[in-house]
Amino acid sequence: MSGILASTLCAQCGQDDQVQAVTSIYQGGRVRQSGLYHSGYGAGAYEVTSTTDLAAALAPTPRIYSLIVGLLTPFLGVFRIRKTLMVRRGLPAAMLVWNAGRYCHRCGVVSLEGQAMSPLAFRQRVWDAGGYGNFRS
Numbered sequence: 001m002s003g004i005l006a007s008t009l010c011a012q013c014g015q016d017d018q019v020q021a022v023t024s025i026y027q028g029g030r031v032r033q034s035g036l037y038h039s040g041y042g043a044g045a046y047e048v049t050s051t052t053d054l055a056a057a058l059a060p061t062p063r064i065y066s067l068i069v070g071l072l073t074p075f076l077g078v079f080r081i082r083k084t085l086m087v088r089r090g091l092p093a094a095m096l097v098w099n100a101g102r103y104c105h106r107c108g109v110v111s112l113e114g115q116a117m118s119p120l121a122f123r124q125r126v127w128d129a130g131g132y133g134n135f136r137s
């Protein structure tokens with residue numbers, strides 16, 4: 001599969017002054033925190049990433065968990081591991097599409113191959129390309 005040519009022009013307004021790569025909006029919209037927790041079931045480490053609404057709408061994958069977390073929570077573990085493996089397998093194809101997205105802050109749309117679409121429609125295109133479009137965030 002070849003790469004997708006990314007235009008720097010917004011497909012809706014035709015300008016480039018408010019256009020930013022989806023990848024940098026996503027990275028800029030996330031803050032990571034980690035620490036230790038204690039609960040009635042035991043203790044462990046947690047890592048929480050808070051995300052702006054726009055960054056969440058542009059996420060390249062649904063939320064996935066580390067395999068260790070999946071193994072430690074047996075009731076949800078099987079589903080989480082299956083989901084994580086599916087997402088990891090599809091990620092290279094999804095990233096080709098994701099890397100080509102350009103968001104226009106004026107129009108609030110993502111341009112991809114000359115088409116303007118909402119951030120959520122763009123995210124669906126990315127997830128479909130990765131074969132995990134049926135997952136929810």
Ligand SMILES: [Zn+2]
Nearest residue numbers: 010013104107
């Ligand atoms: Zn625009």
